[in-house]
Amino acid sequence: MIRVLGDFDLAEDAVQEAFAAALETWPRRGIPDNPGAWITTTARNRAIDRLRRERTLRDKTETLDQLAELETLGGDETDVSQIPDDRLRLIFTCCHPALALDARVALTLRTLGGLTTPEIARAFLTSEATMAQRLVRAKRKIASAGIPYRVPPAELLPERVPAVLAALYLIFNEGYRATEGPLVRSELCEEAIRLTRVLVRLMPREPEARGLLALMLLQHARRDSRVDPAGDLVLLDDQDRSQWDRSMIAEGLDELDQAMETQHPGPYQVQAAIAALHDRAARPQDTDWAQIVALYTTLAAMSPSPVVGLNRAVAVAMADGPGIGLPLVDALQDELDRYHLFHSARADLLRRLQRNDESAMAYRRALELATNPRERTFLERRLREVTAPSPGT
Amino acid sequence: MQYMLLIYGDETVGAQMTEEEGAKLGQAYGEYSKWLADKGWMRAGDALHDTSHATTVRVRGGETVTTDGPFAETKEQLGGYYLIECENLDQAIEAASKIPTAANGSIEVRPVDAM
Numbered sequence: 001m002i003r004v005l006g007d008f009d010l011a012e013d014a015v016q017e018a019f020a021a022a023l024e025t026w027p028r029r030g031i032p033d034n035p036g037a038w039i040t041t042t043a044r045n046r047a048i049d050r051l052r053r054e055r056t057l058r059d060k061t062e063t064l065d066q067l068a069e070l071e072t073l074g075g076d077e078t079d080v081s082q083i084p085d086d087r088l089r090l091i092f093t094c095c096h097p098a099l100a101l102d103a104r105v106a107l108t109l110r111t112l113g114g115l116t117t118p119e120i121a122r123a124f125l126t127s128e129a130t131m132a133q134r135l136v137r138a139k140r141k142i143a144s145a146g147i148p149y150r151v152p153p154a155e156l157l158p159e160r161v162p163a164v165l166a167a168l169y170l171i172f173n174e175g176y177r178a179t180e181g182p183l184v185r186s187e188l189c190e191e192a193i194r195l196t197r198v199l200v201r202l203m204p205r206e207p208e209a210r211g212l213l214a215l216m217l218l219q220h221a222r223r224d225s226r227v228d229p230a231g232d233l234v235l236l237d238d239q240d241r242s243q244w245d246r247s248m249i250a251e252g253l254d255e256l257d258q259a260m261e262t263q264h265p266g267p268y269q270v271q272a273a274i275a276a277l278h279d280r281a282a283r284p285q286d287t288d289w290a291q292i293v294a295l296y297t298t299l300a301a302m303s304p305s306p307v308v309g310l311n312r313a314v315a316v317a318m319a320d321g322p323g324i325g326l327p328l329v330d331a332l333q334d335e336l337d338r339y340h341l342f343h344s345a346r347a348d349l350l351r352r353l354q355r356n357d358e359s360a361m362a363y364r365r366a367l368e369l370a371t372n373p374r375e376r377t378f379l380e381r382r383l384r385e386v387t388a389p390s391p392g393t
Numbered sequence: 394m395q396y397m398l399l400i401y402g403d404e405t406v407g408a409q410m411t412e413e414e415g416a417k418l419g420q421a422y423g424e425y426s427k428w429l430a431d432k433g434w435m436r437a438g439d440a441l442h443d444t445s446h447a448t449t450v451r452v453r454g455g456e457t458v459t460t461d462g463p464f465a466e467t468k469e470q471l472g473g474y475y476l477i478e479c480e481n482l483d484q485a486i487e488a489a490s491k492i493p494t495a496a497n498g499s500i501e502v503r504p505v506d507a508m
Contacts, residue, residue: 098482144506145482146396146481148481148483
């Protein structure tokens, strides 16, 4: 549809209108045999309506041409269903290398993940105004530079895939640890998994796509134990491991094995291997922390980032004690000062070292930055624990 | 859509070329132009004399100020262009990637804003 319309906003609006229509129509008349085709047909009809309306306003030959081309696509649903997956075309358009990386990811989240601009801004640790502007610029460039709406041909895939994977992983992460509302937004995680599966089917020999799918499955398998009945966060150590989704873990391990057989390691495969070590431990004390530290060291060499550094420092604290891990965490202060998980990780190490006053300060700083109410509840509970007068004083 | 492919390269490299190397590059450009024409994308294209032949013109306060050379000193200079017409940016990128200078210089792809 974008290919025909050449106007990203118009196509996006039409698809959104079609989804709204689906929500009204489906409960009454039942879900059509091919929902994807139904959406595409409805969206095309809505776009034709809009173009007709606009035709009366400005008599542009261009608009007329687009209209003619749309109508020749026909109203036959079986015709439209030939499109393998409209969403996949959309994601490759959103992730075109001619767009800046941050714009690609933001656009994908906005268009495919259905996130609001404020949610995306928080996911990127940036302001709402900056994010809104980034989205507008990216959409304008898609239209003005003639970025095609399609899944790229095979020879272009290697240079197009990494940006798509990064976008999918960020969608998953937003669902895994939402900035607003319930802590886990399973529908976002499942959407990211669904899109990644499609990508793996399309590129069965791309080990990092498979590695990413494995990573998502191995993390999402723990979804039911990550929140307690009240909806509050439960840390890995305190989770009821009998609730973990064993079949999803098995599927994740299988995907990871298949990815590693190609002998082309990458950051997603390494992260999946870390998740696998957690999933395999029957009890928290069975976790192979030394191996996890080694994997984080590998990851830091492949894709250095302060967040990877933080995870590595926490793993070191688990393997060798909080006193060894804390200086590694402290070294990241400048880069991660605005990241609430930095302060909560630091607070936790200080708590375990019984440096309660410093721990309380760090929890307060984390509370200033944390937006999810469930995470805030957790941090407040921890803050009360470290500020309570300890027995014997 | 129409795209301008602006060819940037280090012109001192061209100046130091042997006659044989120059002929080879000329032949590569000839083959490229033919490929572009066969695709049906070619609209215009030329090489430019190097920047020592350039004149920069500005009008300030109604007065025309003419200076020697290009506007700014950079490592890569505009050395030529193609104007192409094709379907989308991917085709324009394909066309740009085949320009001989893309191997050591860079090609800026700019969609033409038709007036």
